[in-house]
Amino acid sequence: MKRSVVNASELATDTPPPEDLAKLANEIPDPTEIVERELRERLDRIAPPSAHDDGPGRWPPILEEPRLRADSRYADPATSHRPLIGPVLVAAKRSFRFLFQPFINEVLRRQVEFNQSILSSLALMYEQVKVNAQTQAMWRKEVERRLEALEAAADPAQRQTRRLE
Amino acid sequence: MPSAIHQVTPTLSWGDAVGNQVRLLRRWFREAGHESEVFSGRTDERSRGESISVDELPDHVARGDLVLVHHSIQSRLVPLLRRVARKASVAVIFHNVTPPALIAPYDPPLAAACAAGLEELRELAPIAPLALTFSRFSAKDLDAAGFAEVKVVPFPLEFAALDTRPDEALRSELDDGMTNVLFVGRGAPNKRIEEVLRVFTAYQRLFDPKSRLVLAGELNREHPYGAFIWGVRDALGPERVHILGRVSDAQLAACFATASVYLSMSAHEGFGVPLIEALYRGVPVIAYDAGAVAETLGGAGWVCRSADPIVYARLIAVLQRRPEVRRAVIERSRLRARAFDPANTRDAFFDALMSGAMRSTG
Numbered sequence: 001m002k003r004s005v006v007n008a009s010e011l012a013t014d015t016p017p018p019e020d021l022a023k024l025a026n027e028i029p030d031p032t033e034i035v036e037r038e039l040r041e042r043l044d045r046i047a048p049p050s051a052h053d054d055g056p057g058r059w060p061p062i063l064e065e066p067r068l069r070a071d072s073r074y075a076d077p078a079t080s081h082r083p084l085i086g087p088v089l090v091a092a093k094r095s096f097r098f099l100f101q102p103f104i105n106e107v108l109r110r111q112v113e114f115n116q117s118i119l120s121s122l123a124l125m126y127e128q129v130k131v132n133a134q135t136q137a138m139w140r141k142e143v144e145r146r147l148e149a150l151e152a153a154a155d156p157a158q159r160q161t162r163r164l165e
Numbered sequence: 166m167p168s169a170i171h172q173v174t175p176t177l178s179w180g181d182a183v184g185n186q187v188r189l190l191r192r193w194f195r196e197a198g199h200e201s202e203v204f205s206g207r208t209d210e211r212s213r214g215e216s217i218s219v220d221e222l223p224d225h226v227a228r229g230d231l232v233l234v235h236h237s238i239q240s241r242l243v244p245l246l247r248r249v250a251r252k253a254s255v256a257v258i259f260h261n262v263t264p265p266a267l268i269a270p271y272d273p274p275l276a277a278a279c280a281a282g283l284e285e286l287r288e289l290a291p292i293a294p295l296a297l298t299f300s301r302f303s304a305k306d307l308d309a310a311g312f313a314e315v316k317v318v319p320f321p322l323e324f325a326a327l328d329t330r331p332d333e334a335l336r337s338e339l340d341d342g343m344t345n346v347l348f349v350g351r352g353a354p355n356k357r358i359e360e361v362l363r364v365f366t367a368y369q370r371l372f373d374p375k376s377r378l379v380l381a382g383e384l385n386r387e388h389p390y391g392a393f394i395w396g397v398r399d400a401l402g403p404e405r406v407h408i409l410g411r412v413s414d415a416q417l418a419a420c421f422a423t424a425s426v427y428l429s430m431s432a433h434e435g436f437g438v439p440l441i442e443a444l445y446r447g448v449p450v451i452a453y454d455a456g457a458v459a460e461t462l463g464g465a466g467w468v469c470r471s472a473d474p475i476v477y478a479r480l481i482a483v484l485q486r487r488p489e490v491r492r493a494v495i496e497r498s499r500l501r502a503r504a505f506d507p508a509n510t511r512d513a514f515f516d517a518l519m520s521g522a523m524r525s526t527g
Contacts, residue, residue: 011470012470014466015464015467016490025482026479042366042401042402045400048393059274088272123274124270124389127273127389128387131271131396135392135395135399
């Protein structure tokens with residue numbers, strides 16, 4: 001196993017100079033190799049949660065649809081399936097929106113703010129559940145490892161007891 | 166010389182670095198005879214009544230006034246500032262923006278806000294010819310964003326607040342002969358509190374069983390990052406980890422008064438106020454070399470680029486086992502802290518601001 005060594009090239013300080021500090025740090029008596037190996041294995045098992053596959057800052061896929069609908073001020077483009085009266089209806093809808101959109105925006109402004117705020121909270125809760133699941137899995141594995149180590153240590157003693165019986 | 170110097174911040178909070186600085190600058194500007202108000206989009210409970218709604222800013226500014234915009238995250242204020250810039254000078258104080266990739270695994274909306282904050286910085290460049298910041302590290306972002314004039318100024322810091330009397334109850338609890346490793350900061354992913362826990366676990370297990378980790382700063386268990394940190398603590402299993410949460414000035418003073426070492430493993434810092442607090446209070450600093458950390462410490466404290474937690478554990482052990490080295494480091498730390506004394510920084514800050522602002526108004 002590679003033992004940890006303090007390199008002067010990785011230090012930046014003037015009190016004491018890096019070379020002296022590295023020497024002082026490396027003079028500290030080494031812990032036993034078993035202790036250091038066991039510790040390093042434990043430290044290396046800590047892994048931060050992964051970001052979403054589609055890149056940093058992306059919304060969770062389950063919230064993509066609500067996110068697209070959060071801004072309730074804007075409707076889909078006006079259409080009509082009616083053959084003759086359809087174009088008239090579309091023109092009327094467009095005119096209505098053209099005239100009243102600023103008022104619609106103002107009436108719905110607070111609703112939009114509420115939608116966005118709820119959406120942010122939902123995204124945070126989604127991440128909370130994900131991170132909780134990951135840390136619980138990490139912790140469960142750690143407990144299982146420690147249990148295995150305890151059982152392995154107890155085995156020879158149990159065998160000895162059985163032999164004496 | 167502008168008659169009024171107003172400040173704009175998206176959020177005015179109690180106890181954070183930006184909020185503290187906004188209050189200090191307002192006091193400085195008023196003492197210098199300028200009219201000065203704070204305009205914010207949001208305030209927390211304790212800051213209510215301290216600021217005016219940012220929507221009212223255009224009605225308050227007059228021709229020749231100066232508006233300072235604190236920028237650290239998406240503000241959505243660019244259109245409003247564009248209107249303000251037609252009659253007043255606008256300057257930016259850049260506190261740096263946390264890289265979105267560091268936050269994304271825990272909080273995608275916040276990561277998106279940080280990405281938008283970097284985009285807004287580019288939009289602010291044509292509005293505000295002058296940009297001030299506190300490190301050469303942050304100045305590079307401003308240069309890249311296209312600001313006409315970028316100045317690195319000393320961080321305005323209230324030293325009087327650092328001399329608060331320590332909370333006696335907490336002090337007596339922590340002052341029991343144990344080695345206290347301290348980290349101060351809000352629970353944000355870029356602070357890498359999990360790395361602080363890894364280093365402390367290594368130190369306690371290998372070199373000093375009688376040690377304690379003190380984490381001061383908001384760390385919400387209901388937040389994904391907080392949940393992760395609690396999970397890491399359980400999985401690593403170090404003893405005596407005190408997660409204090411948000412603390413008062415007196416409690417923070419008690420933490421520093423009893424700290425044996427200040428440990429920062431942050432992956433991104435635009436400046437690092439707690440580092441200066443530690444230097445000022447004579448607590449040796451060991452820090453991971455990221456962002457403006459080395460620049461802030463200026464040779465005081467020990468900065469290291471290693472990714473190995475045992476290396477940092479060894480450095481803590483040197484401080485604890487070599488009293489003569491510890492004494493020298495503390496002396497050097499106090500010397501460095503003097504560079505941030507308001508008696509020295511106030512004039513330098515005003516000179517940079519006024520000369521830049523005068524040039525930008527022509």
